[in-house]
Amino acid sequence: MSPVRRCSRTACGRPAVATLTYVYADSTAVLGPLATYAEPHCYDLCSEHSERLTAPRGWEVVRLAVDSGPVRPSGDDLEALANAVREAARTPQRRDPTAAAPSDAVGGPDGRDADPMEVARRGHLRVLRSPEQ
Numbered sequence: 001m002s003p004v005r006r007c008s009r010t011a012c013g014r015p016a017v018a019t020l021t022y023v024y025a026d027s028t029a030v031l032g033p034l035a036t037y038a039e040p041h042c043y044d045l046c047s048e049h050s051e052r053l054t055a056p057r058g059w060e061v062v063r064l065a066v067d068s069g070p071v072r073p074s075g076d077d078l079e080a081l082a083n084a085v086r087e088a089a090r091t092p093q094r095r096d097p098t099a100a101a102p103s104d105a106v107g108g109p110d111g112r113d114a115d116p117m118e119v120a121r122r123g124h125l126r127v128l129r130s131p132e133q
Helices: 045-053 075-089
Strands: 018-023 028-033 042-045 060-063 118-122 125-128
Touching: 018 045, 042 045, 075 118, 075 125
Parallel strands: 028 060
Antiparallel strands: 018 028, 018 042, 118 125
16 A cells, blocks of 8 residues: 655655646646546645645646546546556567667666656656566
């Protein structure tokens, strides 16, 4: 079981429920549901801080609706997931050389270090090792 992510605000230890991302090119702050995994340039916020969020003068705040019901994957999501699993299952000899590097490489495709739990990546999808492996 993964640890509960906490609010990014200083001295706040409440659990995070939303993720804040800044789009500097558009002067926009986007507040949406809690991201699946922590990103270095995003901020996780608790319910209190996400409700009180204000943006700098001249900026717009976009609040994405948080659906309280169970999340149902779309057909496109399921197809993308199936394609990512097929790609990860391929042997290294048959792997497309333009695809993302496996996690045992020194760095990811963009030069950053790869996540040690990440097995493969296809676009915005990741295939992760189970904790038992």
